[in-house]
Structure formats: C-alpha cells, structure tokens
Amino acid sequence: MDHETGVVSSSASSDQAHPLRRVWLVYLCAALLFGALFALEWRLINDTVAAIARERGAALFSLIETTREWNAEHGGVYVPLDDKTQPNPYLRHPARDLETVDGRRLTMINPAFMTRQIADLAARVDGIQLHITSLDPIRPANQPDPWEAQALQRFEAGEAEVLALIDMAGGAAHRYMAPLFVREPCLSCHAEQGYALGDIRGGISVTMPADVLVARRDELLLRAAALYLVAFALTAGLMHGLLRLNARHVRVVRRINAEQEQLIATRTRELAEANRKLVSEVALHQRSERQLAASEARYRAIFESAAEGIMFTDAASRIVQVNTAFCEITGYSKAEVLGRSPAFLGSGRHDAAFFADMYAALAQQGLWQGEIWNRRKDGDLYVQWMSVTRIAGAEGVVGYVATMTDITSRKKAEERLRFRADHDALTGLPNRNLFDDRLRTATVKARRHGDRFALMLVDLDRFKSVNDRLGHLAGDALLVEVGQRLQACVRASDTVARLGGDEFAVVLEEVDGPDAVREVAARICADMARPFELAEGQAQIGASVGVVLGPDDAANATELMRRADAALYAVKKGTRGAFRFYEEM
Numbered sequence: 033m034d035h036e037t038g039v040v041s042s043s044a045s046s047d048q049a050h051p052l053r054r055v056w057l058v059y060l061c062a063a064l065l066f067g068a069l070f071a072l073e074w075r076l077i078n079d080t081v082a083a084i085a086r087e088r089g090a091a092l093f094s095l096i097e098t099t100r101e102w103n104a105e106h107g108g109v110y111v112p113l114d115d116k117t118q119p120n121p122y123l124r125h126p127a128r129d130l131e132t133v134d135g136r137r138l139t140m141i142n143p144a145f146m147t148r149q150i151a152d153l154a155a156r157v158d159g160i161q162l163h164i165t166s167l168d169p170i171r172p173a174n175q176p177d178p179w180e181a182q183a184l185q186r187f188e189a190g191e192a193e194v195l196a197l198i199d200m201a202g203g204a205a206h207r208y209m210a211p212l213f214v215r216e217p218c219l220s221c222h223a224e225q226g227y228a229l230g231d232i233r234g235g236i237s238v239t240m241p242a243d244v245l246v247a248r249r250d251e252l253l254l255r256a257a258a259l260y261l262v263a264f265a266l267t268a269g270l271m272h273g274l275l276r277l278n279a280r281h282v283r284v285v286r287r288i289n290a291e292q293e294q295l296i297a298t299r300t301r302e303l304a305e306a307n308r309k310l311v312s313e314v315a316l317h318q319r320s321e322r323q324l325a326a327s328e329a330r331y332r333a334i335f336e337s338a339a340e341g342i343m344f345t346d347a348a349s350r351i352v353q354v355n356t357a358f359c360e361i362t363g364y365s366k367a368e369v370l371g372r373s374p375a376f377l378g379s380g381r382h383d384a385a386f387f388a389d390m391y392a393a394l395a396q397q398g399l400w401q402g403e404i405w406n407r408r409k410d411g412d413l414y415v416q417w418m419s420v421t422r423i424a425g426a427e428g429v430v431g432y433v434a435t436m437t438d439i440t441s442r443k444k445a446e447e448r449l450r451f452r453a454d455h456d457a458l459t460g461l462p463n464r465n466l467f468d469d470r471l472r473t474a475t476v477k478a479r480r481h482g483d484r485f486a487l488m489l490v491d492l493d494r495f496k497s498v499n500d501r502l503g504h505l506a507g508d509a510l511l512v513e514v515g516q517r518l519q520a521c522v523r524a525s526d527t528v529a530r531l532g533g534d535e536f537a538v539v540l541e542e543v544d545g546p547d548a549v550r551e552v553a554a555r556i557c558a559d560m561a562r563p564f565e566l567a568e569g570q571a572q573i574g575a576s577v578g579v580v581l582g583p584d585d586a587a588n589a590t591e592l593m594r595r596a597d598a599a600l601y602a603v604k605k606g607t608r609g610a611f612r613f614y615e616e617m
Contacts, residue, residue, distance in 0.1 A: 051302075055087055062268040062271070064210060070257060073253075074253060078249065081249045088206070089208025097212070103146050104142075104143050110130060110141070112138055119139045120144075144174075147164045147236065150162065163236065166184070166233060168234075169234070179196065179198070179207060180237050184211075193208065194208065195209075197242060203243040204240045204241075205242050206240040208237070208240070211232045212234050213232060214233050269426050282430055289411040339437075340437050341357045342353070342434070342435055342436075344428075346431045347430060349432070352371075368470070378408050390420070394432070398424070416438040459511055459512050462527060467537055471589045483542050486579060486581050486582070487582060488552075491534065491575065501569075506571065509566050518536060521552060537596075539580065557610060560575030560609075561574050576610065578597060579596065579612065580615070596614060
C-alpha cells in the first residue's frame, strides 16, 4: 500500500504540474498575441499622425511655392513703401525702386522677400513658422539650422521631402521641409550665381505646432492600450478558468475510477456513459463560454464603432451608458453624463408640448423618432435626428435606448440650396420665381385687408455700353450695386428682385397712395443716374421705371405685370431715365 500510495502521490504531483504549465503557456500566448496587436495599432496611430502632419506641411509648402512661381513669372511685384515694407537690401536689380507719376515710392518684392513676409504673417496668425534657407544663402538670416542643413543634404541625395516631430520651447512641433528647384522664371536672378534649370536652390521648412496632434495620438494610444489590456485579461482569464474546470473534472473522474476499480467489470458501461456525458457537458460549457465572449465582443465593437451616438437610460431616464460617437457629438465625456438626465442637453427651443408628445409616443408605441435641437458642451446649438426605443422587461419598462445623428451640416446645406433656388446668383436678390410668388401673395393680402400696393418694373438704360466699354466683370459689379441702391430706396418689408439681365422689379406693400409711390420711383431714377465707381472705371447709366397700382378686381398678378411692362415700354420709347404710371397712360 505504501508503494502504491507513493506512486499515486507522484502521479498526482505530475498531474498538478501539467495544468500549471498549460496556464503559463496560455498567458504567454495571449500576451504575445495582444502585444503584437497593440504594436501594430501603435504603429498605425503614429503613421496616421505623421501622415496628417506631412499633408499639412506639403499643402503649406505647395501654396508658398505657387505664390513664389507666380511672383517669378511676373518678374517680381511692386508695393508702396511704408514702415513695415522697406527696400530689400539683398536684391540687386536696376529697377528695384520706382516712383510713380503721382510721387508714390514703390519697391520690388521678389519671391524670397515675399516668402519672408508670408512667413511673418503665418507666425502671427497661426503660429506656423516658415523659413526659406539654402546651403549657400545670400541673406545671413537664411542660414539653415542643423536640422535644415541635414535636410538640404538629403535633398541633394535625392529625397523629395523630410518630416520630423521635435520638442521646442513652446511644445511639440512637426517640422516639414521640401526642396526649391530652379525653374525657368528663376534664372533671371539665379543664373548669374551659377545655377541651372532644375538645380536645387534651397528649401522651405514649415514648423507647425503639434501639441493637439500629439495629445490626440497619446489619447488613442492610451485607449488602445487599455482595450488590449482588458481583452488580454478577459481572454487569458477565461482560458485559465476553462483549464481549471477541465482539470477539476479530470481529477473527479480519476478519483472515481480509483475508488471503483473493483467494480469495473460490472460498471464499465455505466462509467463510459457517465464519462461521455461529462465530456459533452464540458464541451457544451466551453462552447457556451466562447459564444458568450464572441457575442459580447461583437456588441462592444458595434457599440463603440457606430457612427451614430448611442445612449442608454434606466426607467427613471438616468443615463447609464453612452458610446464614443455620443461624446464626440455632444462634447461631454462619459464621466460627465453618466447618472444624469438627458434634459441637461436641451437647447430650450422645444416647448413642453413637444416632449409630452414624445413621451406619449413612447408610452403607446414604444418608439419615437424625429428632429430635435440640443446644445453641445461648448454652448453651440445643433440639430440631430433621434430615435428612441422603449426597453420592456417582465415587470415593465427597464429603460430606453436612443440613437442620434448630427444633421446640422445637412440642414445648412438644404437651407443654402433653398436660397439658391429662390435667389439670383449674382446679386443675391429674389429671382423671378420667388418674385412671382411674392407678387401673388401681395395681391391676395391687399384684397383681403383692403390695402394698396405698387408694382414697378425697372430697366437699366445704356447698360450694354458699360459691358462693351469696361467688360462683363464691370457689368456684373454694376448689377450688384444697382441691387443695393434699389434696396436702399425701399423699406425692409418691400421686395426687390432681379428678373434677368438688366431688368429688376419692385413691390411696395401697404402704400398710402400714388404720391408715396411717385416719391419712391423718382428716388430710384435719381439714384440710378448717379455715377457708378467701379474697379474698371466710372459708369454712367440711368433707369426707366414702369409703375402700376394694385389691387384691381379685374387684374391678377399676370395682368399687373403686363400693365407695368406697358408703362415701362412707354418710358423707354420716350425720354428714358424717368417713370410712368400705367393709370396715367
């Protein structure tokens, strides 16, 4: 018995050692797997941040390079001298400084000088530092710093651009640099310095504050680390538990076999059946655990990666869970909203009846959806499309789940499209469709209330000569100012529209009588006769105005337009630059 006991004890110790090794192997494999996944995520996040910085730097460099080429193609540009702009002492050009016939002193701005001025403006406005430099600079201030010198040497070796993240006194910054090649317009200045077409003359470095990008990168890395750590703990812990459970069942079976060895002959079939059931139970349990873990992982992935904001509340309408999209839409973190009522997001634009209808729909149908205005953490109002669903349990309402999509941009786009459909693209005035609708409305309103209104058709005189003499751009600018002068002649409640070309129309609502209309018509003729000071030169036109008074029981909007057009035709046929009432014809 002692010998047998010794054998059993040794076997038991060996059996205990095997599960322990398996546990450590499980933890090691899980650590390697999630460590590799986190390393890939780390690299992806860093590559993404670098790509954003490179794109920003390349865009700024391209803009500067384009402005320099434009300057070079024009042989430099001249600007007036002032306290901030003095002659460039490093520019050798026979016509660097000029004086206009009226005595104004001008100095030439070459591409390099212009780049320095743009750099000063970018530093003041956006905190972006631009530095034009070269391994052989003309201007001492253009000497490269060590990083720029190394980048210039790399350009000479064939690299197209250089990007680096560095620490500066003001915080982290991305430095981007690309080479400047000698182009055809540049040869007028650089040929005498020994440069040929296509040579690298130097480069421009762009230093951009990177604190925001670095903070966002660190936030993403911290979030990824937490996510993979939790996943590692859950996976390893689950496998550990399964191994322990399996080991426990194995020990039970072995103990039963040892105790019942003398009954093997009679109980073999029963023990085999029991063993099969036990293995099946273990397999079923393992399968259930895997399905539960997979289901939870899918739920988490869908919940956190959804583009729509998702909010869960309990039966008392207290927030118990939100996803990342909800925080991005509202500006609040999860810690700031959990346990609170969604009412704190309210914009104040909806009355009590609106929310009463919402809760009534939830109580009767279990679902409500529609547009609702809310307020972000920074105070900005936004409109979102929200769907709320009631979650019912065996004992009644358990809570509510709401999904929300920010549609502010879409609403603004719809408003812009509606405005473009009803307004003239050049002047911003109502177009013919909107004007016809307002004329019909004015007619119906005047008949209902017994008011009077006036319809004026305004046609510009000598407009074609402006287009012919000064060009179509000047003609467009003149039409815009004509619209502004017409609006200044009437009240805010009146309508001024552009019907097309040089034809405008005016509706004066609730007029006292012909004398008041006559005063407005005379003011329009006088304002149109005043000179128009345009960028291309001075323009002198006039306006002919046809007037009809309404309403007339026998005339609709179409007939009123015909009468006003007849009065306008009579003016155009006569002296022009005047007005005439249809009733006086």
